[in-house]
Amino acid sequence: DVKVTQSSRYLVKRTGEKVFLECVQDMDHENMFWYRQDPGLGLRLIYFSYDVKMKEKGDIPEGYSVSREKKERFSLILESASTNQTSMYLCASSFLRDYQINIQYFGAGTRLSVL
Amino acid sequence: GQNIDQPTEMTATEGAIVQINCTYQTSGFNGLFWYQQHAGEAPTFLSYNVLDGLEEKGRFSSFLSRSKGYSYLLLKELQMKDSASYLCAVMDSNYQLIWGAGTKLIIKP
Numbered sequence: 001d002v003k004v005t006q007s008s009r010y011l012v013k014r015t016g017e018k019v020f021l022e023c024v025q026d027m028d029h030e031n032m033f034w035y036r037q038d039p040g041l042g043l044r045l046i047y048f049s050y051d052v053k054m055k056e057k058g059d060i061p062e063g064y065s066v067s068r069e070k071k072e073r074f075s076l077i078l079e080s081a082s083t084n085q086t087s088m089y090l091c092a093s094s095f096l097r098d099y100q101i102n103i104q105y106f107g108a109g110t111r112l113s114v115l
Numbered sequence: 116g117q118n119i120d121q122p123t124e125m126t127a128t129e130g131a132i133v134q135i136n137c138t139y140q141t142s143g144f145n146g147l148f149w150y151q152q153h154a155g156e157a158p159t160f161l162s163y164n165v166l167d168g169l170e171e172k173g174r175f176s177s178f179l180s181r182s183k184g185y186s187y188l189l190l191k192e193l194q195m196k197d198s199a200s201y202l203c204a205v206m207d208s209n210y211q212l213i214w215g216a217g218t219k220l221i222i223k224p
Contacts, residue, residue, distance in 0.1 A: 042119060042216045043202070043214040044214075058211075103160045105160070107157055
């Protein structure tokens with residue numbers, strides 16, 4: 001079974017803190033994604049990566065950055081946390097397949113509260 | 116803009132059948148996905164449709180009409196464990212997933 005592991009299930013941080021959310025997958029997937037999930041909204045893509053040291057902005061990258069130093073690990077960084085970044089953060093991974101079913105596998109999520 | 120619409124919440128009875136609808140307007144179409152998400156857990160893949168018609172997988176079936184921009188997920192013989200949110204997502208021309216807000220399904224005994 002594919003396993004996507006997020007380092008924390010719950011985090012409480014203060015405004016202005018630098019926050020690291022870690023995600024590791026064990027299926028040798030090329031693609032990795034960071035989403036945020038808020039009530040009443042669909043998942044929104046923050047950043048994604050197709051390869052080591054490669055990153056692409058998603059729909060809502062402002063206030064976030066990412067790092068992918070190893071294929072299995074994709075980190076989301078909040079440089080200076082703000083209260084509007086309180087949310088559920090979901091990491092996902094998938095194979096790089098342009099013409100086949102591109103199923104994304106998700107971690108259990110990190111619920112971040114910024115006070 | 117791109118838009119995925121699905122009902123916010125539905126209620127059904129154990130043992131019954133429920134149909135969850137999803138309509139979409141996206142820039143390009145490379146398939147439609149249904150995911151299940153139990154409260155506090157990761158979304159998990161249920162089904163994928165890229166051609167028109169019905170795909171059946173056990174108690175769950177998914178239907179697609181590309182000309183109408185419409186899909187539904189059909190759940191038969193409902194069980195209490197089917198209580199979850201069901202997420203509809205469309206892969207656009209850039210192979211990115213556009214997500215609906217999800218339908219919370221409540222199963223009553």
